[in-house]
Amino acid sequence: NLSLKLDRAFKTLKGTGTITEINVATTVKEIRRALIDADVNYKVAKEVTDTIKTEALGRDVLIAVSPGQLLIKITQEELTKLMGGKKEDIKISGDPSIILISGLQGSGKTTFTGKLGAHLKKQGRQVLLVACDIYRPAAIDQLKVLGEQIGVEVYAEPENKNALEIANNAIAYAKKTGKKTVVVDTAGRLAVDEVMMSEIEALKKALNPSETLFVVDSMTGQDAVNTAKTFDERLNFDGVVLTKLDGDTRGGAAISIRHVVNKPIKFISTGEKMEDLDVFHPDRMAQRILGMGDVISLVERAQQSFDEDEAKRINSKIRSNNFNFDDFLSQLEQVKKMGNIKDLLGMIPGMGKAMKGLDIDDDSFKPIEAIIRSMTPAEREQPDIIDGNRRKRLAAGSGRTIVEVNNLMKQFADMRKMMKQMNKMGGAKAAMSKML
Ligand code: GDP
Ligand code: MG
Numbered sequence: 001n002l003s004l005k006l007d008r009a010f011k012t013l014k015g016t017g018t019i020t021e022i023n024v025a026t027t028v029k030e031i032r033r034a035l036i037d038a039d040v041n042y043k044v045a046k047e048v049t050d051t052i053k054t055e056a057l058g059r060d061v062l063i064a065v066s067p068g069q070l071l072i073k074i075t076q077e078e079l080t081k082l083m084g085g086k087k088e089d090i091k092i093s094g095d096p097s098i099i100l101i102s103g104l105q106g107s108g109k110t111t112f113t114g115k116l117g118a119h120l121k122k123q124g125r126q127v128l129l130v131a132c133d134i135y136r137p138a139a140i141d142q143l144k145v146l147g148e149q150i151g152v153e154v155y156a157e158p159e160n161k162n163a164l165e166i167a168n169n170a171i172a173y174a175k176k177t178g179k180k181t182v183v184v185d186t187a188g189r190l191a192v193d194e195v196m197m198s199e200i201e202a203l204k205k206a207l208n209p210s211e212t213l214f215v216v217d218s219m220t221g222q223d224a225v226n227t228a229k230t231f232d233e234r235l236n237f238d239g240v241v242l243t244k245l246d247g248d249t250r251g252g253a254a255i256s257i258r259h260v261v262n263k264p265i266k267f268i269s270t271g272e273k274m275e276d277l278d279v280f281h282p283d284r285m286a287q288r289i290l291g292m293g294d295v296i297s298l299v300e301r302a303q304q305s306f307d308e309d310e311a312k313r314i315n316s317k318i319r320s321n322n323f324n325f326d327d328f329l330s331q332l333e334q335v336k337k338m339g340n341i342k343d344l345l346g347m348i349p350g351m352g353k354a355m356k357g358l359d360i361d362d363d364s365f366k367p368i369e370a371i372i373r374s375m376t377p378a379e380r381e382q383p384d385i386i387d388g389n390r391r392k393r394l395a396a397g398s399g400r401t402i403v404e405v406n407n408l409m410k411q412f413a414d415m416r417k418m419m420k421q422m423n424k425m426g427g428a429k430a431a432m433s434k435m436l
Contacts, residue, residue: 028053031075040252041225044082044259051078079286082255087281088264090211090239096128096174096182098207102200102231103215105188108243108269110139112215113185114146115269115277120181121152128179130170131156132163132203133187143185150274153179163187163199164206171207184209192230201234212237213266218253219244225256232261239266242280246270254285318419325380328412329372332365370398371408383412 028049035045055074090099099116103109113129120127129147131154133139140156147154155170167184174182186203189196204212214237216224231237240257245268254265265280310330317323372380374397379386386394386409395402 027071028056035252035255040255041222041260044256048078048082048255076283076286079255080282083258083280083282083285084264085282087279088239088266089279090213090266092125092181093210094208096171096180098171098209098211099181099183100200100204100207100209100212101183101185101215102212102235102237103188103241104192104217104227105190107188107215107217108241109188109215110142110146110185111272112213112241112243112267112269112277113143113183114150114152115274116183116267117147117152118150118274119277120183121150125181126179127152127181127183128170128174128177129154130167130182130184132166132184134161134163134166135187139185139187146274153177164202167203167207192227197230197234204235211239213239213241214263215241215243216253216257217244218242218268221253222256224253225260228257228261232263237263239264241265241267241269243269246276254280319423321416321420321423323416323419325372325375325383325412328415329369329380332369367398367400367404368408371395371400371405374398383409383416 031052032045032049035048036042040048052071052075055078056071092099101109101113101116110133117127117129129143129152131140131143133143137158140158144154144156155166155173157166157169160166160169163186170184171182174180184203184207186200187196212235214228214231214235216228218224220227228240240261240263242254242257242265254268257263258265265282268278268280268285270276270278314323314327314331317327371394374394375386379390379394391402391405391409394400395405398405
């Protein structure tokens with residue numbers, strides 16, 4: 001399931017909690033794989049992840065206060081855009097206004113026809129449902145039962161084997177009885193077939209509906225995309241209804257169909273009951289695909305304890321090669337506030353890499369802190385003045401060994417060297433683009 005896979009894609013942000021250049025690259029790659037696994041076709045998945053990458057670089061994800069959240073936000077925005085950006089309503093015009101329902105057998109047309117009837121009735125419209133599935137008598141009864149359930153009249157001619165005639169008679173009946181909105185349910189086949197296609201094509205030509213909807217089972221994956229393409233080539237439909245989204249969340253179908261036929265998804269169907277119908281909102285669907293719940297909570301936790309202004313200040317010091325022991329101490333404080341140090345250390349630019357290989361827990365900061373606190377303000381600001389004599393004094397003052405002091409000085413020097421290199425490469429942005 002897509003959201004599970006994307007969860008895994010974001011595992012670098014959740015599991016270890018560290019957000020580094022490498023994690024961003026890995027995450028972007030994993031997002032692509034997750035989308036492909038969820039039936040998003042390769043080209044589309046590549047396009048969207050390329051965009052995410054570009055956006056991430058443009059917005060300087062790595063020096064952001066919370067790179068993880070920014071990356072998630074960008075991903076969500078891109079998926080939303082891919083699915084059309086904003087919701088699109090069905091067109092209702094004409095007297096009567098006609099809505100034609102198309103799709104394969106079993107896709108959920110008749111069920112949706114009932115749901116749409118209830119939806120339109122709720123908007124205060126006078127609705128007539130029309131049973132044009134001439135091949136399956138049971139389909140007529142099915143629609144009649146639904147009509148009764150929702151209190152909407154159903155027009156049917158069980159003896160008539162001409163769908164076009166039935167539809168025309170239904171419209172005359174609608175005019176006579178003041179029904180302003182007519183929804184025409186049609187016959188589908190198990191697979192795309194010429195008889196079905198010419199029939200629905202003829203219906204569209206004759207009825208001139210204000211809205212032609214294509215109903216598709218979201219569980220059918222890549223087939224759904226091919227079917228959508230075939231129907232659109234013959235019908236030039238206005239919108240898509242995605243059904244059976246209550247089972248396995250195949251967000252992939254929504255993304256691919258939208259991309260391949262470039263027609264908006266207008267409704268989603270999430271169950272067999274008449275009330276299981278939702279207007280399609282691209283942003284909500286993107287959120288659902290991303291399964292954002294616990295990813296967001298991790299990021300919120302980090303953000304609550306991470307002082308935004310302080311992070312900005314430190315970033316600017318890193319960029320100007322002025323990072324000193326005061327900043328180092330302040331970073332340690334920030335990290336400690338967040339709780340699990342191992343999890344969160346890597347959120348500090350450069351820090352995760354510099355400290356890699358060290359076995360870090362809360363206590364391992366104590367000697368470091370003790371040594372830094374023994375430094376004079378001048379030593380903290382200009383670490384370069386800390387010579388052999390000063391090191392001896394620091395060791396004595398903090399109650400640590402000279403080896404520990406030397407180790408800290410070495411680590412700090414390495415960290416600064418790495419930061420300088422990063423700046424020389426043009427900052428985090430360039431470092432990241434090299435890695436992606
Ligand atoms: P049609 O052949 O296109 O008219 O499809 P139907 O409306 O008869 O639906 C086929 C089957 O799918 C029926 O058993 C419906 O109850 C079921 N169905 C339709 N829509 C949904 C849905 O959104 N979720 C689930 N779980 N089942 C659905
Ligand atoms: Mg049917």
